[in-house]
Amino acid sequence: MDEFDLIHSITPHSHYHPSVDVGIGDDGAVYTASSHMQQIVCLDTMVEDVHFKSEYSTPQDIGYKALAVNISDVAAMGGIPKFYLVSLAVPSCWQKADVQAMYEGMAELAKLYRMDLIGGDTVSASGQAVITVTVIGEVEKNRACLRSSARSGDVVFVTGEIGSSAAGLSLLLGETPPSAFHTGDYFIEKHKRPVPRVQVGRFCSQLQRAALNDISDGLASELHEIAESSSVTIEIEEQLLPVHPDLPEADPQWKRWVLFGGEDYELAGTVSQQEWISLLDYCTQSGIRIAKIGAVTERKEASVLLTANDQRQIVLEKKGYNHFK
Ligand SMILES: Nc1ncnc2c1ncn2[C@@H]1O[C@H](COP(=O)(O)OP(=O)(O)OP(=O)(O)O)[C@@H](O)[C@H]1O
Ligand SMILES: Cc1ncc(C[n+]2csc(CCOP(=O)(O)O)c2C)c(N)n1
Ligand SMILES: [Mg+2]
Ligand SMILES: [Mg+2]
């Protein structure tokens, strides 16, 4: 594989955004930012054997997810994703076609959001593959949906369903047998190909106030981040959590998937009770699942409380995915 040939082969022939002045091919990319928008920049990395395994993820899957998780962060800010840059550390066993396939996985998603690839970096890796994606997006001035925006009295909500990605991962890793699920492929797809909630983020950015966080490390962890950043307590109810009906039968530990599993890339957030009505209306009309899961209260000793199905309230710990634990 030749580094320069490879870069040449992944260089786009055209851009969705005419604001790209210089794309791939110089020392840096140049774009003209709109004066009435604020720029959002997010970066997340995926490492082979930490975030995916080549045994079950194709290069397309890896590319798709590496871009999806970054778009999800832009969605959690209420923004419009526009550009992306890709840093790749390629192991010696990869062929040029594998790398190109990874870019195809990204291009598939980029097409949906009309996002332009404007740069990156390519190096060889002595061990596992590493892919880092940077996404640049924008949001109207002072409209970003911050984790610090939750207020006592707000409704707490989550989009989609949670726990399904962790269930898919458990299947892929052979921790749960395929016989535990009616439709194992559904959960595997949820794990490999999360759909970022850009539309919901955009709607929230037009509300008076919304706190948002995307679920990468798990619902409990993300709610803690909102509660701590806003100096409030979040109280949720187990019975309101949107969970696929097959999960409880699949594994006795299924609640761990839901609360601490992560990689759902759904949005968890808070809005005022009044604005919750408009958000629910919008999602219902758009065919997007969204559920009220609890309420924000004045700051108490615990950041997040969970009312279990037996009506007992317990402290929900800040457990979840943590790279160093
Ligand atoms: N190594 C680092 N150097 C500088 N800033 C960092 C570093 N790692 C994380 N951050 C910053 O810390 C904040 C939280 O990052 P974090 O990665 O936890 O958020 P996230 O991307 O939403 O979560 P996840 O990585 O689980 O998807 C962000 O502002 C991020 O830019
Ligand atoms: C092989 C394998 N083992 C475990 C996991 C689970 N996992 C890895 S990183 C992460 C949190 C999000 O990542 P980050 O915080 O880096 O954005 C989770 C839940 C996986 N996907 N693949
Ligand atoms: Mg991150
Ligand atoms: Mg995030």
Ligand SMILES: [Mg+2]
């Ligand atoms: Mg992230």
